[in-house]
Amino acid sequence: MMSLDVVCSKCGSVIYTMRMLKSIKDALRATNNRCPVCGAALNPADFSVTASKL
Ligand SMILES: [Zn+2]
DSSP, rough: OOOEEETTTOOEEEEEESSSSOOHHHHHHHHBBOOTTTTOBBOGGEEEEEEEOO
């Protein structure tokens, strides 16, 4: 099983963890295109996604 952490490139916080492969846009929609930690409005290019095996 894999999980994907979506990381805010502004503050480095993990703002969303995907348990299944979804598009980054779906992940952003869940957070209103904002980082809930630092409040930055972000677009998909501003995020990095790191995959880790559980
Ligand atoms: Zn942030």
